[in-house]
Amino acid sequence: MKIFESHHLFNYPWEQVSAANWKKYPNEMSTQVVGVDILRREVDPVSKILRTERLITCEQSIPNWLSFIVGGLKRSYVREVSEVDPINKSVVMRSMNLTMNSLLQVYEVVTYTPDPSAPTARTKFTQEAQITAYASIKKLCNKVEEWGIDRFDFNAKRGKIGFESVLKNVSENWESVKGAVMEEIEVKVGVLDEVTEKVRHGVFKFD
Amino acid sequence: MGNIMSTSFAPECTEAKKKYDDCFNSWYTDKFLAGKSMQNECTELWYDYKACVDAALVKRGMVKMVDEARKDAPFETGGIPQDNSDATNEK
Numbered sequence: 001m002k003i004f005e006s007h008h009l010f011n012y013p014w015e016q017v018s019a020a021n022w023k024k025y026p027n028e029m030s031t032q033v034v035g036v037d038i039l040r041r042e043v044d045p046v047s048k049i050l051r052t053e054r055l056i057t058c059e060q061s062i063p064n065w066l067s068f069i070v071g072g073l074k075r076s077y078v079r080e081v082s083e084v085d086p087i088n089k090s091v092v093m094r095s096m097n098l099t100m101n102s103l104l105q106v107y108e109v110v111t112y113t114p115d116p117s118a119p120t121a122r123t124k125f126t127q128e129a130q131i132t133a134y135a136s137i138k139k140l141c142n143k144v145e146e147w148g149i150d151r152f153d154f155n156a157k158r159g160k161i162g163f164e165s166v167l168k169n170v171s172e173n174w175e176s177v178k179g180a181v182m183e184e185i186e187v188k189v190g191v192l193d194e195v196t197e198k199v200r201h202g203v204f205k206f207d
Numbered sequence: 208m209g210n211i212m213s214t215s216f217a218p219e220c221t222e223a224k225k226k227y228d229d230c231f232n233s234w235y236t237d238k239f240l241a242g243k244s245m246q247n248e249c250t251e252l253w254y255d256y257k258a259c260v261d262a263a264l265v266k267r268g269m270v271k272m273v274d275e276a277r278k279d280a281p282f283e284t285g286g287i288p289q290d291n292s293d294a295t296n297e298k
Contacts, residue, residue, distance in 0.1 A: 015236075018240070019235055019236045022228075022231070022232055022235065023213070023232065025213055034214065035214045035215050035216040036214075037215050037220070037260055038260075039260065039273070040282055041231075041247065041253070043246075045245065048245055051282065055216060077269070077272070080286065081280065081282055081286025086242065092285065094285060094286035095286070096286075096288065098276050107288060
């Protein structure tokens with residue numbers, strides 16, 4: 001996990017910064033943000049905190065090696081929950097990517113508070129992000145495992161149907177080929193064990 | 208502000224979003240920050256916009272993705288991930 005941090009002072013009072021924050025996108029520097037939607041918004045009657053859930057839509061070209069994995073997916077989504085406390089004057093925004101999160105998880109916390117040395121004139125901005133690659137190796141393993149199971153199930157079903165016809169064929173001249181069939185079955189079981197072993201190996205190698 | 212339009216992820220909702228956003232931004236500055244009103248006054252515009260967004264999420268098959276994130280980091284607790292302490296406490 002990598003932690004990214006940044007701090008900044010804005011020469012504007014907190015009220016203005018917090019209001020501008022809602023109008024941050026679109027801006028010419030953040031062209032990757034193509035949409036901002038509000039999913040839920042409530043004011044807590046007791047604490048007076050305004051809580052907002054947003055969906056942020058990004059479009060950004062991704063490196064070739066990554067598009068190889070994710071299949072050229074250009075659009076990504078981020079969910080953000082923010083809290084504005086008008087009494088204590090703070091804005092806290094927490095966000096996490098919704099897409100590609102089995103490969104890379106980005107959890108970001110942004111705060112805006114009045115600068116203690118000039119509380120009516122300046123606003124302190126802090127940004128902290130935890131970036132975890134393969135945050136959820138388990139999710140990826142589950143995917144591989146599911147694929148493995150599906151494929152195994154598919155092969156097993158086909159194998160059974162195939163074997164059914166072999167059996168039908170064979171039973172018609174059972175006596176004559178009894179020995180050969182027993183050999184055939186032993187070979188098939190052996191192959192099956194080998195396949196099972198390989199699937200297991202392939203899956204658990206990720207752990 | 209507002210000379211460039213902030214768009215919705217679903218183009219069909221951008222118009223409704225703009226109307227709601229304009230209403231919200233005025234309410235935020237004039238009422239909420241001033242402590243004059245804790246009641247969101249843009250209810251009607253909000254419901255129009257929200258209905259559009261909800262339908263768009265369904266249409267684009269995004270509901271499950273959003274719901275899973277909601278389970279991991281609930282709205283009620285400010286979006287703090289359940290399996291993780293806040294970034295500020297992690298160091």
